[in-house]
Amino acid sequence: MMGPVLAACLLIILSTAWISQANGATCKKDGGVCTCNDQTKNVDCSSKGLTAIPSNIPTDTDRLDLRGNKLSSLPHTAFHGLNKLTILNLQFNKLQALPAGVFDQLVELDELHLQYNELKSLPSGIFDKLTKITYLDLDTNKLQSLPNGVFDKLTELKTLYLYNNQLKRVPEGAFDKLQNIKDLQLQSNPWDCTCNDILYMAKWLKKKQDEGLGGVDTAGCEEGGKAVLEITEEEAAEDCVYPNTTTAIPTTIITTLASSNDDDIPELPVPQENFQKFLGYQEPDHLPTQPQCLMSISGYLGLMMFFVLISAAILYVIHFLKKA
Template identity: 85%
Template sequence: MMGPVLAACLLIILSTAWISQANGATCKKDGGVCTCNDQTKNVDCSSKGLTAIPSNIPVDTDRLELDYNKLSSLPSKAFQSFTKLTFLSLNNNQLQTLPPGVFDHLVTLETLGLSNNQLKSLPPGIFDKLTKLTDLQLDQNKLQSLPHGVFDKLTNLKELWLRNNQLQSVPRGTFDSLSSISSIELLGNPWDCTCNDILYMAKWLKKKQDEGLGGVDTAGCEEGGKAVLEITEEEAAEDCVYPNTTTAIPTTIITTLASSNDDDIPELPVPQENFQKFLGYQEPDHLPTQPQCLMSISGYLGLMMFFVLISAAILYVIHFLKKA
C-alpha cells in the first residue's frame, strides 16, 4: 500500500523541482542573468550591470527588482506586459528621464522605487494609472520641479519620498489628493521660504502635523533653517523668480513708452563700449599699428606728389612746344 503512495509523493516532489528549475531557465535562457522564484513570482535582476531591461522576464512576475544597474533610459513600452506587477524597483540606476506612459500598464502596482537616479523632471501624468500605489520613492534625484497634478490619482498612497532633490517649491494643490498619506519625506531640498509659492506647502504641512502626520517638520528653509510649516505670509512675500524663468517687461511700461513723445523720453547716457556690444559690434582681429598707419599715409602722399610732378612736366613740355 505504501509503495504507490511513496511513488506518487516522489513524483510530485520531482515535478515541483522541475517546474521551479524550468522557470529559472526561463530567466536564464538567451543569455539572461536574472534569478527567478516560481513560488513567489519574484524576479531579481539587481546588481547585474544591466544597460537594458532583459526581454525574457516571465509576464506573470509579481515582484521585479532592477536595482544597482546602469539603466540610463527606459523604452516607453518597457513594462507593458507586466500587468500583474505589485512591486517594481529601479533604485540606484542612472535614469535621466522617464518616457510618458511607461508605467501605464502597471495597474496593480503598489510599490515603485525610483530613488538614487538622475531625474531632473517628471512627465505630466506619469503616475495617473497607478491608482493602487501605496509607496512612491523619488528621493536622491535632481528634481527641480513637479508637474501640476502629478499625484492627483494616488489616493491610496501612504508613503512619499522626495528628500534630497532640488525642489524650491511645489505647485498649489500638489498634495491635496493624498488622502491616505501617513509619511512624507521632504528634507534635503532648497525650499525657498522667501517666495510666496511656498505658502501652499507650509499650510498643508501645518495641517498634516496637527493631524499627526510623521516627518513633516523635517522640511527646512534653505536660508535660516526655519521649518517650512512655520513660514508666514509676511516672510514669504516675494514673487517667485527662478533661474529658468524669463522675466517679461511689464505691459504698463511698454504702453507708457509707446504713447510718450520723443521729447518726453529722457536721454540716458550709454557707454560707447556697451552700445557697441548691444549692436553686436566687434573689433577687427588685426587693426593697423601706428607705424603702419604712418607708412600708409606717407605712401599715399608720395604717390600724389608723383602725379603732380608728372602733370607739371607734361604741361611744361606742351607750353615749350607751343612757343617753338
C-alpha cells in the same frame, strides 16, 4: 509500429522545449541574465550592469528587481504586459528622464522605487495609472520641480519620499489628494521661503502636523533653516521670480569678437554632447547589452539545433518505414 510513435513524441518534446527556452530567455535557467523564482514570481536582475531592460520578462512576474544597473533611459514600452507586477525596483541606476506612459500598464503596482537616480523632472500624468500604489520613493535625484497634479490619482499612497532633491516649491494642491499619507519626507531640498509660492505647502504641512502626519517638519527653508510649516504670509510676501534657464551671449562679448582679428579669438572648447545635438545626432533609446547579445546568439543556436533534430527524426521515420 513503435518507431514512428517514438519519433512523433520526440518532435513534440523538442518543440515544447525550444518554445519554452525562447519565451523564458530572461532567466538564468534558460540562458538569460536574471534569476527567476517560479514559486514567488520574483525576477531578480539586480547588479548585472544592464544598460537596457531584459527582454521576455515573464508576464506573471510579481516583483521585478532592476536596482544597481546602468539604466540611463527607458523605452515607453519597457513594462508593457506586466500588469500583475506589485513591486518595481529601479533604484541605483542612472535614469535621467521617464517617458510618458512607461508605468501605465502597472495597474496592480504597490511599490515603486526610483531613488538614487538622476531624474531632473517628471512627465505630466506619469503616475496616473498607479491607483493602488502605497509606496513611492523619489529621494536622492535631481528633481527641480513637480508637474501639476502629479500625485492626484495616488489616493492610496501611504509613503512618499522626496528628500535630497532640488525642489524649491510644489504646485498648488500638490498633496491635497493624498488622503492616506502616513509618512512624508521632504528634507534636503532648497525650499524657497521668501516668495508666496511656498504658502500652500506651509499651510498644508501645518494642518497635517496637527493631524499627526509624520515627517511634516522635515522640510526646512533654504535660508535660515526655519521649518517650512512655520512660514507666515508676511515672511513669504514676495512674488516668485525664477531665473530663465536659457542663456544668451552678452552684448559685450559679441562686440569684442566682432572687432577682433581672427587670430585673437580664443578657441572655445565645445562639449561633445552639445556638438552632437547641433548636428542633430541622438543616442538610441537603448543599446543591447552583452548578456542580451549572448541571449540572441543562444536563441539562434537553439533554433538551429531544433531543426537539426527535426531533420534527424524525419530521416529516422523514413528509414524505419522503408525498412518495414
